Amino acid sequence: MPHHLIRKLEHFTRLSAADKTALQEIATRVQDFDADADIIREGDRPEHVHLVLEGWACRYKQLEDGRRQIISFFMPGDLCDTHVFVLRAMDHSIGTLTPVRLAGIPRERLLDLTARHPRITQALWWETLVTVAVQREWVVNLGQRSALERLAHLFCELFVRLRTVGLVEGDSCPLPLTQTELADATGMTTVHVNRTLQELRSAGLIILKGKRLTIPDLAALQAVALFNPNYLHLEHDGAHFDAND
Template sequence: MKPLLTSLERHFDLLSDERAAIEALREAPLVRVPARQTMLSEGDQQSVVRLLSQGWAYRFKDLPDGRRQIVGLLLPGDFFDLKVRLGDEMDHSVAALTPLAYHAIPPETLDRLSAEHPRIADALARHEHVNGAIHREWLLNLGRRNAFERLAHLFLEVFLRLRAAGLARGGECDCPLTQNDLADATGVTSVHLNRTMQELRREGLVELKSKRLFIRDYDRLAQIAMFNPNYLQLGREARALVR
């Protein structure tokens, strides 16, 4: 529960009983999934709230001809869908990017948690608001930024999200995304993605090596991507997180 707690505490000083209530979510069954397995398909009905504990996942949509668009990344501390209700159908699919584990939480458990701890309900609402803001930023990324700017923006977002959850240090973090994944997330071909990645390296901005992302020049990268971290709601530690 540490990534979730770290993210929530960017905005709220949780009391000991509130922290304990969130920690109790770890009692929900832990489900392990191998890398590259599709866990949820479009049209599936959900019965539990999934809280990612370890590993990465991604949301995607497929076209009938096989083309895929990654429409979101799920990192430790993220909920697959916080507002699951009986009969809800998936409007997209979710696959494991790496081997992962998630807690399968009954919706009524979260309903009870929110009713008993209103400040936790507020914190979770803020958490979901950030997810919506990330989705809107991805739309802007695909619609208006060029490939170089898109990739730079994606790397900065991943880095800051992980650092905000306590999962990155200095200017580096895990990044198991392959070039095909990055192409599917930025809406370009693999060939174009490869050229763009090489250009980022030549400019001394970013390096992706052994599934690690190294941000070599944050300020220049942010300028190129026209990156404004406000949508991530980094809270009181924003300045520390972006340097």
């Protein structure tokens, strides 16, 4: 069930009981994918909006020589492009990083949902704006931040996003990413990623064990990363609207 999506959308606006019920009912056409599989490829015609229920996926572009750039990570509660069905053909690919369970939301169902529930529409617009803001921050990562800052910033972002949907336990969160996947997301080589991870570990800023990330002092890691969570817009005023407004 899409409870992670509901929890995330509630950061953008106050949802009514009817809104939540409607969101619970959109999880149709549930599919399971193995790790390292394509959900949809560049050039395919999109017919559904995909909602991640379980597992991790990514948006990526691949060059003809095989090099890959991961453009974003998807985790439980994330929609893989809310308005993707307007495209005649995908201009990027979406693939799994772990085993993934997805709900496919048909175009007609999503349009009906937004027509009948204005607060869901408002929340989905905010979700889209945050997705674009994250993309801008990743551009800054690739263009201006050092290797240490890049990885530290990515870890801060993932931790905060996971905390938003209730997937953080204390100072620890899941991180099922390989060093190759971290390299593909940060524009670094795997050797450079390995060296930078060792630097972060030696400084006591992170602990990586059993596909989990522990951040003993989040404020310290944020300082190293020059991380400001404002682009995630988690304290939007809409979250404080009265439910009867």
